[in-house]
Amino acid sequence: MKLPELKIGSLIAKIPIIQGGMSVRVSTSALAIPVAECGGIGTIGGSGIPVEELKEDIRKAKNATKGVIAVNIMYAMRDFYELVMGSIEAGADMIITGAGFSRDIFKIGKTHNIPIVSIVSSASFAKLAEKLGAAAVVVEAAEAGGHLGTSLSLRELFPTIRKAVSSIPLIAAGGITNGFEMAEMMDAYGADGVQIASRFVLSEECSVSQEFKEAYLKAQQEDIVLVSSPVGLPGRAIKTPFVDKMLADEDIAAKTCRYQCLKKCNYKYCISERLLASHDGDMENGLVFSGANTYKMKEILPVREIFNRFVKAAESVYKEHPAEKPAVVGAAAR
Numbered sequence: 001m002k003l004p005e006l007k008i009g010s011l012i013a014k015i016p017i018i019q020g021g022m023s024v025r026v027s028t029s030a031l032a033i034p035v036a037e038c039g040g041i042g043t044i045g046g047s048g049i050p051v052e053e054l055k056e057d058i059r060k061a062k063n064a065t066k067g068v069i070a071v072n073i074m075y076a077m078r079d080f081y082e083l084v085m086g087s088i089e090a091g092a093d094m095i096i097t098g099a100g101f102s103r104d105i106f107k108i109g110k111t112h113n114i115p116i117v118s119i120v121s122s123a124s125f126a127k128l129a130e131k132l133g134a135a136a137v138v139v140e141a142a143e144a145g146g147h148l149g150t151s152l153s154l155r156e157l158f159p160t161i162r163k164a165v166s167s168i169p170l171i172a173a174g175g176i177t178n179g180f181e182m183a184e185m186m187d188a189y190g191a192d193g194v195q196i197a198s199r200f201v202l203s204e205e206c207s208v209s210q211e212f213k214e215a216y217l218k219a220q221q222e223d224i225v226l227v228s229s230p231v232g233l234p235g236r237a238i239k240t241p242f243v244d245k246m247l248a249d250e251d252i253a254a255k256t257c258r259y260q261c262l263k264k265c266n267y268k269y270c271i272s273e274r275l276l277a278s279h280d281g282d283m284e285n286g287l288v289f290s291g292a293n294t295y296k297m298k299e300i301l302p303v304r305e306i307f308n309r310f311v312k313a314a315e316s317v318y319k320e321h322p323a324e325k326p327a328v329v330g331a332a333a334r
């Protein structure tokens, strides 16, 4: 059966896939444009780059596609509001916030008539986001890459939030690698769509270094581990010599704080420096964020091929069961 469109506010994605935002130039317009062209929501990672660079990248994406372009901004960033306002000014269609919860963002969304989507990992924050005016909620579970807000798996966490939130779309995120899993989340769990990131790192268009992609291709299940982030949250990453040092409790602290990037930093190491290193191909010193199921993916594909495979697999099994979905998840509720 054909997959439904994903409606968020007045925006429509023909294919219910959000490409997850990945900071520090992992998801730039180079990835977001083809995703939006394929009918998904292309997300530029808005954190860890200068505001002017972000604005230029958003404009580039908006000029290149009529599809939906979102910007993901981490609340933990010191320049959070500057990045949000810059994204709105540059014409982003949607703001997605992660790594912390902003209450004030919803007022900004209303004032500027732009949908705000919150990434949450608990029913209480999902309900709060719904109450404050979120246009949708991304339910991000422990299998996700980057910073994590829960140790619960997607199949444990999602039902608790599905029960709690009824008036806005719910997007499932964390560890989804193919269309069968996407259909399962939508069919059996009542998700309105999925957010996927790691699969898109292994795309031809993702602008990280070849070494970064090789680390993904080589990763075995046991190489994908939890690390602590200076943000104060656990993060999921692929083992590198730098991660080995961190896990062995060696001194990995930066000598100076060059980026001043976080509102609160525990200064254990410089996260900007380490993420930039991996982006640029320095696998010795870099931190490579990754979802837990990256080890299952062994091919770099064009974005269009990733979409074709997801949609074909999902539609071969998708069969909406309205009786099992909360009644409010119908079109009228959005």
Ligand SMILES: Cc1cc2nc3c(=O)[nH]c(=O)nc-3n(C[C@H](O)[C@H](O)[C@H](O)COP(=O)(O)O)c2cc1C
Pocket: 019, 020, 021, 022, 023, 024, 026, 045, 047, 072, 073, 074, 097, 098, 099, 119, 140, 143, 144, 145, 146, 147, 173, 174, 175, 176, 195, 196, 197, 198, 199, 288, 289, 290, 291, 292, 293
């Ligand atoms: C390399 C990488 C960087 C990420 N950066 C961010 C980020 O800046 N902000 C955010 O909210 N989520 C970030 N995430 C999380 C993703 O957007 C997404 O929700 C999650 O990884 C989905 O799980 P999957 O990678 O298994 O598909 C990142 C994930 C990865 C793999």
